[in-house]
Every structure is written in C-alpha cells, then in structure tokens.
Amino acid sequence: MRAFTYERAESAEAAVKAAAETPNARFIAGGTNLLDLMKLEIETPAHLIDVGRLPLAQIEDTAAGGLRIGSMTTNSHLAADARVRSHYPVLTQAIVAGGSAQLRNKATTGGNLLQRTRCAYFYDTSKPCNKRSPGSGCGALEGLNRNSAIFGASHACIATHPSDMAVALAALGASIETLSPSGAARAFPIIELHRLPGETPDVETHLIPGELITAVVLPPPPKGGQVYRKVRDRASYAAGLASVAVAGGNIALGAVAHKPWRAADAEAVLASGGSPADAIAAELAGASGNGRNGFKIDLVRRLAPVAIDQANRGRP
Amino acid sequence: MRTTITVNGEARALDVDPRTTLLDALRETLGLTGSKKGCDHGQCGACTVLVNGVRINSCLSLAVMHDGDEITTIEGVGTVEKLHPLQTAFLTEDAFQCGYCTPGQICSALGMLQEVAENWPSQETVDLAGKITLTDDELRERMSGNICRCSAYPQIVAAIKSYAGDAA
Numbered sequence: 290m291r292a293f294t295y296e297r298a299e300s301a302e303a304a305v306k307a308a309a310e311t312p313n314a315r316f317i318a319g320g321t322n323l324l325d326l327m328k329l330e331i332e333t334p335a336h337l338i339d340v341g342r343l344p345l346a347q348i349e350d351t352a353a354g355g356l357r358i359g360s361m362t363t364n365s366h367l368a369a370d371a372r373v374r375s376h377y378p379v380l381t382q383a384i385v386a387g388g389s390a391q392l393r394n395k396a397t398t399g400g401n402l403l404q405r406t407r408c409a410y411f412y413d414t415s416k417p418c419n420k421r422s423p424g425s426g427c428g429a430l431e432g433l434n435r436n437s438a439i440f441g442a443s444h445a446c447i448a449t450h451p452s453d454m455a456v457a458l459a460a461l462g463a464s465i466e467t468l469s470p471s472g473a474a475r476a477f478p479i480i481e482l483h484r485l486p487g488e489t490p491d492v493e494t495h496l497i498p499g500e501l502i503t504a505v506v507l508p509p510p511p512k513g514g515q516v517y518r519k520v521r522d523r524a525s526y527a528a529g530l531a532s533v534a535v536a537g538g539n540i541a542l543g544a545v546a547h548k549p550w551r552a553a554d555a556e557a558v559l560a561s562g563g564s565p566a567d568a569i570a571a572e573l574a575g576a577s578g579n580g581r582n583g584f585k586i587d588l589v590r591r592l593a594p595v596a597i598d599q600a601n602r603g604r605p
Numbered sequence: 606m607r608t609t610i611t612v613n614g615e616a617r618a619l620d621v622d623p624r625t626t627l628l629d630a631l632r633e634t635l636g637l638t639g640s641k642k643g644c645d646h647g648q649c650g651a652c653t654v655l656v657n658g659v660r661i662n663s664c665l666s667l668a669v670m671h672d673g674d675e676i677t678t679i680e681g682v683g684t685v686e687k688l689h690p691l692q693t694a695f696l697t698e699d700a701f702q703c704g705y706c707t708p709g710q711i712c713s714a715l716g717m718l719q720e721v722a723e724n725w726p727s728q729e730t731v732d733l734a735g736k737i738t739l740t741d742d743e744l745r746e747r748m749s750g751n752i753c754r755c756s757a758y759p760q761i762v763a764a765i766k767s768y769a770g771d772a773a
Contacts (some may be wrong), residue, residue, distance in 0.1 A: 295606060295623040295669050321665045324626070325646050337623070339670055365659075369725040374733040385728045389750025390717065391653055391662045525728070525749035 290327050297339040301468050301503055304340050308499035309470035311336045316501060318361055319395040321388075322404040331414060331421055341397070345503055348372070354509035357466075360399030360502045364454065365390070367398055377507060379515035379534050383457035383543075386519045389526045399502035402455055402465070402482060403494065406448035406547075407528050409433060419445045420490040435581040436530060439589075440546040446490030447579055449544050450483060451528055456543035457517055459551050460534035464506045470499040479505065483548030490547070511537030514600035519543070520592055531585050533593045535600035540568070542593065545576075545585060555593070565594035565601075608672045612637065613681025621668050628652045630668035631678055639679035639708045643752070650751035653709040653716070654678050660716025662750075679708035682715065691715065691768040698764035702755035710751050714765045717747045739769060 298304035308314045315334040317323055318341045326332035345359035348370050356372060367373060368384035388396065410416045410428035417426035429437050429447050437447040463479045482494050496502070519532035532543035538559055540552040554575065558568035569590060576586050609618050610627075612635060621630055628645075631637045631654070640663055643651035647665040654663045655677040663676075683689030691711055694700070701707045724737050729746040737743065744762055753761060 290624045293623060295667070297672075317667075317670070320667065320670065321647060321662070324665050324667065328645065337667075341670060365720070365725060369723070374726065378733055381726055381733055382728070385726055385730070389647075389650065390720065390727075390747055391650060391660050391713065391750045392647060392665075394659045394716075395661045395666065525746050 291330060291333045291335075293327075293334050293337055295337045295339065298343060301340070301343055301345065301501055302472060304338050304343065305468050305470045305472070305499050305501050307336075307338050308501070311338075314338055314499075316340045318397040318400045319363070320400075321392050321396045322400065326405065329412065329414065331412065340501065351506065355507040358398055358505045358507070360397060360504055362398045364388070364393035364396045364398070364401060367454075368393070376510040377457075377461060377515070377536075379460060379517045379536050380454070380457040380507075382517035383453040383519075383532075383534060386517060386529075386532070387453035398454070398505055401452055402458075402479070402502065402505075404451055405493070407451045408437070408448040411448060420448060420486075420493075423489070423491045430579060433581065434579045435584075436528070436544070437579055437582045438546045439576040439578055439582060439585050440542070440550050441485040442547065442577075442579070443486045443488065443490070445488055446486035446547065447582075448486065448490065448547060450546065450548050451544070452549070453517070453519060453529065453532060453543060455479070455483075455549045456532055456541045457534040457536070458505060458507075459541035459549035460515075460536040460539045461511070462508050462536075462539060464508075465502055466504040466506060467496065468501045468503050469497060474503070476506070480549065480551050486547045493547075511539060513537030514602065516596050516600040518592060518596040518599070520588060531588045531592055533589070533596045535596050537600075540572075540593065540597065542572075542589060545589065552593075559597070565597035566590075568597070569593040606669050608669045610668065610671050610673070611675045613677060614675075619668060623667060623669050625668045626664050627654070627656075627666045627668050627671055627676070628663040631663060631676070634668075637678050637680050640712075641705055641708060643706070643709075648752070649706070649709075650713055651706050651709040653713040653751065655712055655716055658716070658719060660713050677712070679712060682711060691764070694764040694768040695761075698760045698767060699757075700760040700764040701753070701757050706751060706753045706755075710748070710753065710761055713748060713751045714768075717744075718765075718769055720747070739766075741766075 313335040345361040416428040521527040529544035542550040555568040555572040641651035643649035647662040
C-alpha cells in the first residue's frame with residue numbers, strides 16, 4: 290500500500306472542504322472496497338478523509354411517505370430496518386445477496402454505490418485497462434470477458450458495476466442527496482449517478498470531485514410486488530452474473546452494464562399490457578455480447594420474466 | 606499516528622503508520638496472533654473479529670479508523686484454561702483440521718448469533734416480517750464469509766448448532 294495521510298472529518302462540511310483543498314484525497318467510510326484496491330495499488334490516494342462517523346447513519350421517514358437513508362448507514366442496518374423489510378423488500382433482498390455478513394456490517398450505503406468494478410483486468414495491474422490506466426486499452430474486449438457488460442458498453446470498456454443494492458434502488462426510483470465542496474447541496478435520481486463508459490471509463494459517476502453522498506431517498510413504495518433475483522457461480526458470497534430487481538412496473542438489471550440498468554424498453558412493454566417475456570425480449574434487442582459473455586443474454590431472457598411473474602404474484 | 610483501541614477489555618495506546626490494518630495492529634503491534642491473515646482481501650474470513658460486538662474483516666479496516674472502539678479477538682473469547690462453550694463445541698464436534706480458520710469461524714459465529722438474536726435477515730430468510738429460525742440453510746448462508754479449506758463445514762455447522770441450542 291502506498292503511504293497516505295489520514296484525518297477524521299468532524300462534519301460533512303469539513304469533509305468536503307478537506308477534499309477540495311487536499312490533492313488526491315479520497316473519502317473512506319467502511320473501507321471494504323477502497324482498502325482492498327489500495328493494497329493492490331489500484332487506488333493510490335495521498336490522503337484519506339474518514340467520513341465513517343459522521344452523523345449520517347439514520348433512516349428517517351420523509352414527508353412524502355418514503356425513507357431518507359443516511360449515507361453512512363451500514364448495509365446490514367439498512368437491510369434489517371423494519372420499514373425497508375415491509376415496504377421495500379426488494380432492497381433488503383438485494384443487499385443480503387451481496388458480499389458476506391462481515392462486509393455488510395462495515396460497508397455503507399454511500400460506499401456501496403461507489404464501489405468499483407470486479408473486472409479481472411481492472412484488478413490485474415499487469416494487464417491493460419482503460420479504467421485503471423486511461424489509454425492503456427481494454428484487456429477484456431477480446432479476453433476473459435465472461436462477466437462483462439451486455440448493455441451500454443464501449444470499445445474502451447466492457448466492465449460492469451458490481452452493486453446489488455444499487456439495482457434495487459434503481460428499480461425503486463431512488464434519488465441521492467449530496468454535498469459539494471462549495472457547500473451546495475443537490476439531489477438527483479440515482480439512475481443518473483453512474484455513467485456509461487464511453488471514451489472515459491475512468492470517470493464512473495456524475496459526482497464532481499470532492500462531492501459527498503449524504504443520503505439516499507426512497508419515494509413511497511410503488512404499487513405492485515417486489516423481488517430481487519440474482520444468478521451467480523456460487524450459492525453465496527459471489528458477484529452476480531446477472532440480476533433483476535422488480536418493483537411494481539419498474540425493472541432494473543444488474544451485472545450487465547457499467548451502471549444499474551433500468552430496463553425502460555421492458556417497462557414500456559409491460560405498461561402497455563405486454564407479457565414479461567415480450568418485455569424482456571424488447572429490452573434484450575439492445576444487448577450485445579463480446580464472446581464469452583454472450584450467455585448473459587439468454588440468462589436474462591430466462592431470469593427476468595420469472596422474476597416479474599414472481600413479483601406480480603405478490604410473493605416475496 | 607496515535608490511536609487508542611480497547612482490545613479484549615484492555616485500553617491499548619498505539620502509534621502506527623496510517624496504513625496499518627486493524628489485523629496487523631492486533632497481530633504485529635499487540636502480538637495477538639489468534640486472528641489470522643488468510644487472503645488479506647476480505648475473502649476468507651480468517652481475520653474476523655468483533656468490533657463493538659459486530660463481526661467485521663479486520664484486514665479491510667485501518668487501525669486508525671477504530672479509535673475508541675472495543676475489539677474482541679479470539680484471545681478475549683476464551684483461554685486455554687477457560688474455553689468458551691463455543692470453543693468446547695468445536696472440540697467436541699471435531700470442527701477443524703488445520704485450525705487456521707477456526708479463530709475467525711468462532712468470532713464470526715458469535716457475531717452471527719447476535720445478528721440472529723436481533724432478527725437481521727439473510728438471503729435465506731423467506732419471511733422478512735417473521736422471527737428468524739436458525740435453520741441449517743440460514744446458518745450456512747450466514748457463515749459464508751468464512752472459508753475452511755479443510756472443508757470441515759459439516760462439523761462447524763454441528764458445533765455452532767450445538768452451542769446455539771445450549772445457549773438458547
């Protein structure tokens with residue numbers, strides 16, 4: 290691990306100020322992804338600003354009938370919250386499908402959103418990767434790309450976003466609240482947080498440098514059933530090959546793109562009375578494989594309609 | 606960098622490089638080598654300790670992030686002279702071969718049982734609104750963050766069930 294300096298932020302305002310004033314600074318909360326990457330020298334911050342103890346770990350009811358989840362809420366606490374379990378079961382199901390209990394006990398809501406891809410070429414510093422080392426090329430394009438993206442990829446990057454939680458949040462139509470280094474707060478839909486790779490896969494979100502996620506806001510629960518289904522190589526503690534979150538008429542797919550993939554084409558078919566199979570077929574019309582990941586198209590074709598049916602039957 | 610953590614009930618003042626993980630502080634600085642370094646990337650669970658009663662991977666956390674925290678390692682769970690009942694259950698059920706993962710398994714199991722007591726769900730929890738029953742499927746899922754390369758899993762499950770049944 291490269292040497293760095295460390296401070297514990299006393300407030301969110303102090304944290305964003307420190308981030309703006311210190312070159313190559315990073316926020317650290319749970320640290321489960323960042324420290325892993327720092328050990329591999331994929332992440333090499335010069336300064337860490339510990340935001341883990343900021344008073345942003347509450348889950349509050351909103352006036353609109355939803356929930357505001359402080360960004361430092363651990364994954365475990367969020368999944369266990371009684372309101373989430375009864376009104377947003379897709380979110381609990383998605384969270385407990387990710388990582389191990391030890392990781393979920395440390396990982397935070399904000400950090401979960403900002404975790405980085407598990408693409409093997411990103412992790413292997415002896416290989417080219419435009420995300421880790423811009424301009425070096427993409428080893429996955431013609432390499433071992435079994436777990437690469439089938440939606441929204443570019444010739445520069447076919448990595449996927451690894452979060453399960455974010456897929457459920459995308460289906461629920463959540464938004465995020467942030468604090469900018471200038472001190473300005475803003476809010477925007479979570480589906481606008483992550484970018485597609487395009488020519489600059491190293492730029493993963495629309496956050497400005499030093500901007501801190503302070504909360505995730507859930508709207509009132511959608512009408513209709515909810516479910517999260519995930520397919521992976523092991524029964525537990527493994528990244529997804531494909532996943533689907535259903536929340537009423539909203540569908541989001543996971544492990545298939547550089548961001549949680551809101552399946553707008555599928556939703557439109559469902560809204561006009563089409564079958565789940567037709568809906569997912571419409572979405573998959575825009576999918577493409579790169580060789581070894583082609584199976585994901587069939588996987589989604591089989592997985593997602595079953596999940597939609599399951600949600601419609603009202604089963605958890 | 607100066608930081609103070611309480612380890613197994615004793616306040617310990619440390620002066621560590623910020624890079625020092627909690628695991629390395631425990632093992633290298635404080636000489637508590639019960640917690641094991643398996644993968645050092647949060648994949649194996651051998652480094653599992655309890656922080657303020659909650660199980661985490663001590664390899665994926667910096668010591669300086671734990672200023673003021675209460676850490677329990679296997680050395681604080683039981684001693685050779687006075688084993689914890691879960692340690693006795695591991696002996697009785699023959700729940701290890703090489704023993705390298707065992708401190709992490711035991712700390713993890715103690716944290717896991719507290720999570721069940723607090724009714725935290727897992728992906729094996731069918732009824733999210735109901736009271737959780739520690740079935741074999743629940744137990745195995747909740748312990749999936751602890752790998753045993755000797756594959757003593759059936760005995761580990763038996764040991765935890767034996768202890769949890771006695772404790773209930």
